[in-house]
Amino acid sequence: MTAVQNRTELAEHWPAPAEPQMVGVDPFFEAPSGFEDAPEGTVLRYRDVSIGFLGRVKQKVRATQLLYRTVNMHGVPEVTVTTVISPLRGAKPGAPLVSYQCAIDSLHPKTFPSYVLQHGVKTEDASFPQIEYLFIAAAVAKGWTVSVPDHGGQTGRWGIPREPGYMVLDGLRAALSHEPLGLAADTRLGVWGYSGGGLATSWAAEIAPSYAPELNLIAGAVGAPVSDPGNVFVYLNNTLFTGLPTLVIAALAREYPTLREVLAEHVDDKGRKVFYEDALEWSPERAIRKMAHKDFGYYCPDLTFEEVARLPKLLEIFDDIRPGQSAPTVPMLVVQSTKDQISPVTDAEAHVARYADGGTHVEYRTDQWSDHFSMHFLSAPMLLGWLADRLDGKPVADAGHTHKRTIMASPRQVGRTLRLVGTLTRVGLARRI
Template sequence: MRGYRPLRPDRDPFHRPPAGFEHRPPGALLRSRVVELAVFGVVPLRVSAWQLLYRSCDLNGEPEASVTTVLLPRGATPDQGRPLVSFQCAIDALAPQCFPSYALRRGARSLGAIPQLEVPLIAAALARGWAVSVPDHGGPGGRFGAPREPGYRALDGIRAALAFGPLGLDASTPVALWGYSGGGLATVWTAEVAARYAPELAIVGAVAGSPVGDPGAAFVRLNGTLFAGFAMVFLAGLRRAYPQLEPVARTQLRARYLDMLAKAEVGATLPLLARLAGRDVGRYSDHDVDTLMRLPQMQSVIADIRPGAVAPEMPLLIVQGVNDEIIAVEDIDALVDRYTVAGAQVHYLRDRLSTHLPLQFIAIPAMLDWIADRFAAIPAPTGTRTVRSVAATRRALRGHRAMARLTARLLAGQPIRPEPLAPQSDRPSRHPEAVRLTGS
């Protein structure tokens, strides 16, 4: 395998669906393969991993084939009592080298792709003994920012994983959803569409860290700032999902900005952020950003891409930094309010100390423990809490010690196997159904 380079999804025959796939039901498994994964494409990730091609659909219900990467702890045997986590990466890009199905593979050339930074979260779920599905939720066209369709792809990826024999799962397998930032947005879309699109799935909870809340407001706020590249990649993705935006872009934006949008379609996220920092759409138009956003065509899209109109039926944990420099806490407050008014069961943790990227890692133990409690059928808490730090509990500190050991194993290329259960002294008592749901 030395020197091996996997093919990018746009060049890889595995990603091309067989003839007639559109007549298969959503989630139907089309093909599979064993893959090798690696930290930053270099240090082998010692887990069992496969990729599944399956039938799904886009925003408009048009059939398409999508891919998820499914993982088990190293040496794990099929076990019907094993739960499944669908982890939605913060892809935050349109370029195929940023899709998890490529960026996570050994030998991938994906420097600057955010999914490579999220390997510790995936490994942490595997270290709990859970199976993990990591879908390419942006689809084969990389439509970053499109609403609802990330949920279709994630849910169909779950269906394909449950039907994939080597995982040993079945229709009764408890499932949790998890994602942060752009992956958090994909997670809330998955939670919103689940009851209608995949009612048969036993989804016990969803964790969404910093899930954007109001993409339109985020675009305006990030435009012209150090993080303007996020806004430009987002606009580039929406042009693919909403054809009515193309004439708006051609008539309202100057050629230089359109050229930058074209470059945003092919570049990895982190280099794009550096290259596009400070870009203000108003400098490349006859109108400022607020005027552009008030155009009728833009208003209809902004309303469509704002989550929160549908209450997810499973419990939610939403985690947000009060001083987040990328996602405004006010947008997440408003999202939680919309969900609560609609009848959703939400536990909202606001962290005073953390900024955006650090919170993703600081909150890992709190997010994992919340998922573990849902798998154990412990009733989910509700309400809003503002805390100094989500890491400042005995349970979280134990989790961080486990994460330190796990990170050392990752960097050393050692196998990822389940750790012994942590002491239960500060955990709530188990719900009577816990034995049945955990397979004990």
């Protein structure tokens, strides 16, 4: 028996929810007694849900939520959920399974895919995963099954190292073992994500050889990964986007005692309130608004911000959370704007170099006419098309760096983009994709 077949389900079938409820409110998300004894990736509960674009436009797709057993960064058993989406009439026979990692970038469950992708959700803040459903739909339109995990766990540990990879890979294990999905144990698998989702995707690709060697992972496609979260903390200070590293520090403070020591010694009461209370309630959009152009140094009465950022205790954490500590054994595509205002291109270059030095086949594409946000949309057709080629068994191109003024500057990319626009139109009109 394969490892997947040996992962016997303990699953309870729950009814579809009457209305969307988030982690902490909906009992579906609670860990059942004794779950720790199950193998990683075991499905514990499942239910059908309805998907809604922006919460309002009900989608004609099949969607199942799986509560499954996984582990956190310390190896301690936990549960999280993946929302598995496939064509209304089922995936094509032999079609691949792809895990799409959303840019959750928040600690609050109101931003988790398991909540915001459901039809009927009403959110007060903009939600990245709701927009990213457009890219998920493009993959489903190919006849694929797509796993969309809550890769930050139930407390949204955004920026934590390795743990997102465990949760992504265990989500794939859960989907493969869930018999109603009809997926074979040797189904071809891909991982895909952008920005914070690209970081989670990087961790999944890195740890797959050691953590889930039985999975038939074929390739990974990432856009603008946060290639050095510690450097981003410094890079974004006192900018429009100061709120994003604020959320990362809030998450890290719950996992690293040494960071809590730094906050206790060098940050005042106002700053600790931001990290320990306020940030826990913010979506990325709200964090950006609340912290725009604020200097972390304002909260540091005894040292400058630059001095705090160079403290050995912080540098040790920054080293630990930096991806590229091991090299994926599958081909990778990394796409990055040279004018990215969130994740510097120099960090991405170093990330790619770490992978290449470890023997990974990396195709690295950059352009100069986009920024972090526009590249998300412009790169989606390329990332999806490249991933489709790998899952179809087509040969890879030469590894290395290719730079263009815009990644749209090719007939093939234009064609891919037009096909994506067609899918997006069907999503907006609530038509079957």
